[in-house]
Amino acid sequence: MATKNQNSAAAEAAKKALEAVKAKKEAEKTRTAGGNDTRSAGTKARVQHNITHVEQQSVGKQDLLGIMNKNAKPYRIIAVILWLLGLGFEVLAILCFKKVIPWKFIADNPGWTISWIVCLALDLILVVIGSQLWKKANHLDPASEKNKAKFWIQNNLGVIIAVVAFVPFIIFALTDKKADGKSKAIAAGVAVVLLAVGVLSGIDWNPVSQEQVLEEAGIETGEVYESVYWTKSGTVYHLYEDCGHLNNSPDLLTGTSQAAVENGKTRMCQTCQTRGVKEGLVHLPDNTDTANNDQAKDNETGSETGNENETEPVDLG
Numbered sequence: 001m002a003t004k005n006q007n008s009a010a011a012e013a014a015k016k017a018l019e020a021v022k023a024k025k026e027a028e029k030t031r032t033a034g035g036n037d038t039r040s041a042g043t044k045a046r047v048q049h050n051i052t053h054v055e056q057q058s059v060g061k062q063d064l065l066g067i068m069n070k071n072a073k074p075y076r077i078i079a080v081i082l083w084l085l086g087l088g089f090e091v092l093a094i095l096c097f098k099k100v101i102p103w104k105f106i107a108d109n110p111g112w113t114i115s116w117i118v119c120l121a122l123d124l125i126l127v128v129i130g131s132q133l134w135k136k137a138n139h140l141d142p143a144s145e146k147n148k149a150k151f152w153i154q155n156n157l158g159v160i161i162a163v164v165a166f167v168p169f170i171i172f173a174l175t176d177k178k179a180d181g182k183s184k185a186i187a188a189g190v191a192v193v194l195l196a197v198g199v200l201s202g203i204d205w206n207p208v209s210q211e212q213v214l215e216e217a218g219i220e221t222g223e224v225y226e227s228v229y230w231t232k233s234g235t236v237y238h239l240y241e242d243c244g245h246l247n248n249s250p251d252l253l254t255g256t257s258q259a260a261v262e263n264g265k266t267r268m269c270q271t272c273q274t275r276g277v278k279e280g281l282v283h284l285p286d287n288t289d290t291a292n293n294d295q296a297k298d299n300e301t302g303s304e305t306g307n308e309n310e311t312e313p314v315d316l317g
């Protein structure tokens with residue numbers, strides 16, 4: 001893998017990466033010399049990690065974008081399948097509400113009302129799970145901000161699907177000629193509540209753009225970080241092995257920031273980023289606003305399923 005033929009651009013990138021490492025080492029030296037790190041988690045208890053090195057697979061940006069696309073694909077496919085199933089249940093719900101399914105079984109047993117409610121509930125569950133997978137895919141393989149329309153649609157597809165999954169039912173229920181006013185109101189009311197839940201779960205409060213990911217990892221400039229750390233279950237990568245968020249994760253993976261992105265860790269840990277900026281290791285672009293920072297933080301605390309969320313200092317005695 002390492003012996004792969006490198007073109008001059010890659011060699012140039014490697015050189016730059018090496019310079020970045022030097023800068024990092026330099027920064028680490030000053031940090032140790034200073035010794036006044038305010039994060040008790042970082043200094044008091046030095047946690048021993050089992051670190052496994054991960055080789056970078058991609059050589060250039062296009063290569064990397066291909067890998068990101070591949071990482072996200074299974075999530076996108078399953079999301080679309082679940083959404084389609086959800087819409088199928090909406091159709092069933094409409095048919096049950098209008099009592100047009102030729103299934104005597106429903107009329108005799110669960111009853112029409114229960115049937116459409118169950119169908120709408122299944123519709124909601126499928127739409128919500130689909131949206132979560134879609135959001136996960138968008139974080140693994142974000143849309144480019146250059147195409148504003150595509151960026152908006154890709155990030156709001158969960159919301160659009162939620163609307164499609166409930167609004168037709170509401171319209172059909174309200175315009176049904178045979179149903180009485182009370183049943184119409186109940187049907188519309190239930191569907192509006194489910195619609196609200198679906199829309200809320202579809203919103204990506206912290207959408208990520210492809211540019212942010214590439215910028216943050218130094219891929220845009222060819223100055224990737226030589227050694228960053230991440231956990232198998234995490235969604236972010238860390239610049240510092242002694243980051244407090246990693247205290248409860250004995251097994252770490254390490255590699256370049258490009259390798260981290262390849263492995264689905266598309267954002268930099270907010271704590272590490274703040275520290276990196278202080279120590280001159282991270283240079284935020286001028287247009288980086290606080291919203292972007294909040295976003296990385298949310299990813300860290302919101303989506304991590306492992307135990308690296310723990311910010312409590314670990315006392316090794």
Ligand SMILES: [Zn+2]
Pocket residue numbers: 237238239240243244245269270271272273
């Ligand atoms: Zn960190």
